[in-house]
Amino acid sequence: MAAIDPLKLEKWEDAFQQPVASVRVMEKQLRVALQEKKEGLRALVGESYRDLLKTAERIIEMNDSIQAVELHLSQASKQCNYGSLQKKAANAVSMKEREDNRDRQNRVTAAELAVLANCPAAISRILSGEKSPLLAAKLYILARLLRRSVSEKIKSPFLTSLERQLSNLRVTILRDIEHELCLLNTETATILQCLGAYSLITSSSASDTFMHFQALRLNAVTSLLDQDAVSADTILEAIRYVNENLRLSTQLFPRRLSDTLASLKIRPLFQEPALNEMMELNMTVHGHWISESIRKYTPWLKADDLTTAICKSEIASKLGTALRAIFDGLEKAVKVVTKVDVLVRIRHDILVASRVVMGKTSNLESEDLGHSLVKIREIVNTRIREVLNRDIDAIGGLGQDLAKLTSETSTTRSREPVSWSSMLSSFENAKGGRNLGAMVRAVSYSDKSGLRAIRLKHSKWIANIASNYGHIKKMNEEKDWDPDNDDDDDAIDAPESLKDMNDADTQALLSTYVEGLLEGYRSLETSLSTLVEDIRQPGDDPDAPQPIESACVIIRFIYIIRGSSPQYHSADILDLSWFGTQARVKIYELLSKGVSRKALRSFTKDLSRRRWASDVSFNSLWEGSPRLPIQPSPLVFRFLRTLTQSMNEIGVDVWTRDAADALKNSVAKSIWEGLDDSLTSAEKQANGILKPADKDQKQSSEEKSGENGEEKSEENGEEKSEENGEDKGEEKNEEKDGEKDGNRGEDEKNEEEEDQSKEEAAPLNPLNREQILQTYFDTAYLDNALRTVASRNIRGDDKSKEENPATAVSWEFVERMQDKVTIDPDERARMSRSAEDYWRRTSLLFGVLDI
Structure with a gap:
């Protein structure tokens, strides 16, 4: 079959008039030719193919831009002709002439009243939006100037309402300033703004502002400690207040406060950018009509009357008062604590927190400062001794329980179990071990004689004594507060190391504790001797029970005391080999x-x-x-x-x-x-x-x-x-x-x-x-x-x-x-x-x- 030449076809429909095989051959020829054309084109264009595409796109964009420019120029030429410009100039001259002819005084009054009416809302927004209190104070000063100016020109109930609102806002601003100054974590920049705002609103000098700041900080400490229930956390918070107050006083006074107040006198208050940008005031409309005296008002503050000597004297005075309040609060706080470990932890935390006070006030002259650490140790150690003495006095209850038990034993005459009983051979398999253990405990510890409660009470008391001893002993194991890598507190120089104080207090407390325990055991031994002396001699009264049972109870009690002395790390805290020696001789005789x-x-x-x-x-x-x-x-x-x-x-x-x-x-x-x-x-x-x-x-x-x-x-x-x-x-x-x-x-x-x-x-x-x-x-x-x-x-x-x-x-x-x-x-x-x-x-x- 002869191939068809696609170039000889006049229209595409003629291709499909041929047989299918001829069409397929023609399709292959066309595809091969197309591929050859593509490869040839690709060889001619090479790597610049993408650049050519971008160039073509750029030419199209330039064409569109040229058309837009021509359109804008055509419109501008139509609007900027000589007639239009002449008409606009005439209208401007006419407007200016009309404005000059109006009553300017009325416009000034209206502008000032409009700004004054919007000041309360603007101040409220600033206070609620956590913005600078200094901005609120400046706006309040501006509102006060506007109120004075407007009140001289008109009398209106609306103006009276505005005066009442401004008075309330003044109280709110001062309350917010005081609250911010009393916060523990307030930043230094915020405190300076608050101090500047206070000085603006109250027209206070640098010295008055400093005194007010110290009084607020002192009230913050005393208000914490004036509560009925004062805890150790409250004391620590009060000490942190004192530490922060010392830090701020060192950084801010007198220089930075004076610089802050001086910066408020650099330019007029009306030129504050933040005031002109406030939407509520609409200064772009009303600012031109404000009185010249208001627009040029500059605050006058006395910023050079605060000296370093005044600062040191006031800081020392307020700090001494705060420390005395802390001491009183600490006495109330530890009075309700009945655990030695809690008291030891309180002592450590408060001493560490007080280190900053002592380190940063070494150049202040105050008797309270020099004895603060000693006073804190004395208060806590006294309470620890009270708790320890209370625990020691508990041993007297053992003597009372023993006296009661002996009196009951002399009337009941109970018998103790022997070492072996026939009932041991009849124990059930399920509970035999439990019953045997109970029998062994009864024989070994004489639980059936009524001593079980006393023995358990004594064991609990011994465990408490050993625990208290261990808590006190661990005081001298705490690290010193001057570690080698303490870079943050290099400026702090405490008068005495924590290690020395812990060693001294540990030795004194343990010595007192051991002496108290010995005294308690001696008192218990005296009670035992009295009980033994009160036991009737055998044969004194044939109708009365013999004293054997009572003597057995007492001797078992002595064995309990001698066999379970207080220990710390498997070492006896006390040597009780002497306990009950004289009483045992008498009891053995009985x-x-x-x-x-x-x-x-x-x-x-x-x-x-x-x-x-x-x-x-x-x-x-x-x-x-x-x-x-x-x-x-x-x-x-x-x-x-x-x-x-x-x-x-x-x-x-x-x-x-x-x-x-x-x-x-x-x-x-x-x-x-x-x-x-x-x-x-x-x-x-x-x-x-x-x-x-x-x-x-x-x-x-x-x-x-x-x-x-x-x-x-x-x-x-x-x-x-x-x-x-x-x-x-x-x-x-x-x-x-x-x-x-x-x-x-x-x-x-x-x-x-x-x-x-x-x-x-x-x-x-x-x-x-x-x-x-x-x-x-x-x-x-x-x-x-x-x-x-x-x-x-x-x-x-x-x-x-x-x-x-x-x-x-x-x-x-x-x-x-x-x-x-x-x-x-x-x-x-x-x-x-x-x-x-x-x-x-x-x-x-x-x-x-x-x-």
Whole structure:
């Protein structure tokens, strides 16, 4: 198919008369030709293509501008022809002639009245828009001049209303100025404008303006402190007022204030640009008609009557008054504070804030300034001492609670829990740990005796004392107020460093605190001594309860005090090792007599039944060659068991080493005396001094008197029948236990019958060697059981006997027995070793005694 030449086509419709294939070929040819044309054009134009486009656009814009200029020139030529200009000039001359012919005085009055009528609104807008108070003052002066000028020309109620408005505005302007001057964060430029405005409105000199400023600042401080409730923040704000006043006084007076007042006299007030630009006044219309005297008015202010000496004198006077007000306010502020940490923080903040006062007033002569820091420290430290003394006095409440508790205990006679109880084995699984902890606390701290409240109160008091001590101690840990990089306060030179003041105050407060605590503890110890002296001696009144419970409460209280002294950083603030020393001796004596009474009575009763002339019924248990005793008598076991039971009944927490030693000394002395009396009685019987009948009669009378004594000395005033029944039951149980532990099954009743039959059958025999040997073993065993901590290493030497009188009595008794019956040294050594070894094996049975 032949190709179609597009150039030979006359119109575009002819292209579509050809077949589709021919049209497509023609399209490709046209596209290729078009692309070649574009590339050729691009090669001709190159990089200046965009510049050509911009040039074309600029030519079009210039054409439009030329047409607009030609249009404006055509219009101007039409309006600026000679006829139009001549007509306008004639009209201007005519107008000027008409204005000159009018009443000028009326126009002046109208212009001044129009400006005066708009002045209140303009002043109100300035005051409400937080603009310069100086501008409001200038406008007020202008309004006052206009009022005076207009009032001389006319009389009108409208003018009276304007005068009243201006009077109110004057009060408002002065109030706003005073408010701005009293603000703590007012800028220096604003203060100068306010001072200039005050001077304009009141026609005050520089000296009067300065005095007014100082009076306002002083009133701002005193108004803060005249409130009924003054806080530490109020004091700090007052000190900041004083600091800011000192800063402003140093910067502004006298020079800058004088310069400000002098600048107000440079040009007439009417030429103030801000006044002429105010829309309400419309000065472009009315300004030309204002009187010449008003337009040329210049304020006259006395700006050179303020000197540096006057400034220093007035600043010192007002500052002294402010400081005295601050001191009074500080006393009221700290009086309501009851926490030491708050007082310490107040002290630090106020001292730091007062540093500026002292640093910037070092050249001022004032007695109040020189002692301000000392006065502040004295006020706060005095209040701290009052709070500390109040906390110290709280310890007296512990003594009152103890006295009340002892009085209640003496009537209720409550029993303390023992160290182990059968109820511990029946605790529920869910609450067993909690109940066990409660039981342990009850035993360890005697909570069930009523001391729990006292103990918790004392713990809280101790924590408060330690906290107060720590807060005071941390005063000297604060950094000084002259750090190395303190560039902002280089001009401040305080008379004394904060570190020195903190060290001095900390030492003085802590010394006073510790002395007060010691005095409080001494007073509490005196109360304890009084309580102990008031406790009735055992046996004074058989119908009254015995003092054991009260004595236990007091001794537990002493343990609480001695065991929880105030501490700071794990170190004792006070050494309370001396507390309750004399009272403890008396209480230990009471406890020893009360606790050992039952055991000693039983021991004496059992000892009276001993047959010194008979053989030992359980001598079959003796061992060795020769045969010697290896275990104590049943009466010794019964005695020790009864004694430990009595000790457990009043509470194991009572029996410290000192208490146990006091009990051992008292019991040991009674034991040796009882043995000595029994041996002496047996010797008398053996020598024929007493007959058997007399002996039986004496024994029965002793038993009878002993039983009567038991009835009279019972602690709770029980009935005789109940007392005898209890003694018989206890005696029976004790004998049963003693037989089980000591005789290993021997029957004491048979022993007595056998001894009695031997006495009836045979004449009175001398002391039996077996009884002496057994008594020697019993004595050695008891000596081990009743040995105190100080006499653990006693072996019978003379020095040890002098140190422990009770032990000396025991060894004297042993030596007496050796005189009656010869005992070989080997036998003595064997029995001593056996007694010591047997005590070592059985001491756990009497754990509370072996402390």
